[in-house]
Amino acid sequence: MHGLRRDYRRPCGCDRGRFGAQERGRGVKVLTPSTVQEAAAMLSEAGGQATLLGGTTDLFVHWPERMLDADGVFIDLSGVGALRAHRWEDEALVLGGLTTFWDIIQDERADREMPVLVQAARTVGAVQIQTRGTWAGNIANASPAADGVAALMVRDAVVELTSCDGIETIRLDEFYLGYKQMRLRRDQIITSIRVPRQSCSVERFIKVGTRQAQAISKIGVAIAQSQAGWRIVANSVAPAVCRCRTVERALDDRVPLPHVDALVELLGSDVSPIDDIRSTAAYRRGVLARVLYHELAPLCEWVGPQRGAS
Numbered sequence: 587m588h589g590l591r592r593d594y595r596r597p598c599g600c601d602r603g604r605f606g607a608q609e610r611g612r613g614v615k616v617l618t619p620s621t622v623q624e625a626a627a628m629l630s631e632a633g634g635q636a637t638l639l640g641g642t643t644d645l646f647v648h649w650p651e652r653m654l655d656a657d658g659v660f661i662d663l664s665g666v667g668a669l670r671a672h673r674w675e676d677e678a679l680v681l682g683g684l685t686t687f688w689d690i691i692q693d694e695r696a697d698r699e700m701p702v703l704v705q706a707a708r709t710v711g712a713v714q715i716q717t718r719g720t721w722a723g724n725i726a727n728a729s730p731a732a733d734g735v736a737a738l739m740v741r742d743a744v745v746e747l748t749s750c751d752g753i754e755t756i757r758l759d760e761f762y763l764g765y766k767q768m769r770l771r772r773d774q775i776i777t778s779i780r781v782p783r784q785s786c787s788v789e790r791f792i793k794v795g796t797r798q799a800q801a802i803s804k805i806g807v808a809i810a811q812s813q814a815g816w817r818i819v820a821n822s823v824a825p826a827v828c829r830c831r832t833v834e835r836a837l838d839d840r841v842p843l844p845h846v847d848a849l850v851e852l853l854g855s856d857v858s859p860i861d862d863i864r865s866t867a868a869y870r871r872g873v874l875a876r877v878l879y880h881e882l883a884p885l886c887e888w889v890g891p892q893r894g895a896s
């Protein structure tokens with residue numbers, strides 16, 4: 587009526603079931619584990635049919651329109667205390683499966699040692715989303731526009747996946763296989779994300795959107811340089827967040843890049859942007875190249891107009 591959505595709410599029962607499960611309504615079953623082992627057992631028992639709930643900032647966006655799809659088993663991770671905290675180890679910052687963007691924004695050490703994480707976290711939605719949204723949810727949602735993923739990937743982060751079969755680790759830059767496709771089985775939970783503590787001489791995240799907050803990126807790019815070499819990671823320009831390996835190689839080899847067109851050409855091998863509601867492929871390609879050129883020219887003597895002159 588008058589364009590209003592139907593009220594899809596159902597009576598909300600709260601019967602305690604197995605593992606302390608709560609059933610709300612007839613079609614939706616919400617399980618509430620308190621340990622990783624319990625959560626993994628529930629996932630396994632559901633035979634790949636259960637959905638994990640993190641901060642739910644992505645999942646609940648679709649909830650009213652897709653109520654029928656939403657019917658099923660949900661495993662609410664919020665009671666798994668072991669997943670929440672992040673910690674600093676000698677070799678890595680370890681984010682938990684429930685660590686939020688806000689947790690990292692609030693950590694002064696992260697601002698000092700890994701500013702790219704804080705810069706990216708601050709661009710995610712606005713404070714409300716930053717306090718609920720998790721880094722793990724950002725990874726598992728697999729959006730090509732994921733800002734957190736770009737910042738983690740530029741720092742060579744490694745994802746830890748836990749299931750009843752054990753623990754598997756995968757580099758984030760090898761995690762995505764295509765649009766919304768990733769090396770995450772339905773019975774696996776992202777239990778932590780290890781971000782190596784190698785020191786970077788350069789690290790930053792730049793996002794181009796329609797405004798400063800609550801904007802999904804038209805393009806985003808994370809840049810880092812460490813002993814491992816240059817890392818350039820872009821979002822919103824490919825089916826998944828991706829490293830721009832051709833550009834990275836050119837920077838490592840100090841190939842002269844006298845003009846922005848040289849970067850446009852290199853990026854042709856790395857990205858495949860599309861036209862969509864937020865932007866066009868041509869705009870994305872051109873702006874990504876210009877942002878990179880603008881950022882790199884003051885840092886690299888081989889990038890800029892005078893550099894390519896013979």
Ligand SMILES: Cc1cc2nc3c(=O)[nH]c(=O)nc-3n(C[C@H](O)[C@H](O)[C@H](O)COP(=O)(O)OP(=O)(O)OC[C@H]3O[C@@H](n4cnc5c(N)ncnc54)[C@H](O)[C@@H]3O)c2cc1C
Pocket residue numbers: 637638639640641642643644645646647663683684709710711712715718719720721722723724725726727731732733734774775776777800801802803
């Ligand atoms: C208004 C608004 C603005 C936003 N702005 C941005 C933005 O600027 N940049 C950006 O990148 N994103 C943005 N988002 C998207 C979202 O906030 C992020 O992707 C967030 O990181 C998702 O985390 P979550 O914990 O809320 O995930 P959820 O919604 O709980 O889950 C997302 C997916 O991940 C799975 N999942 C969650 N936790 C785990 C786990 N531990 N292991 C395995 N799978 C898991 C879920 O099953 C689901 O498939 C925005 C969302 C909204 C609503």
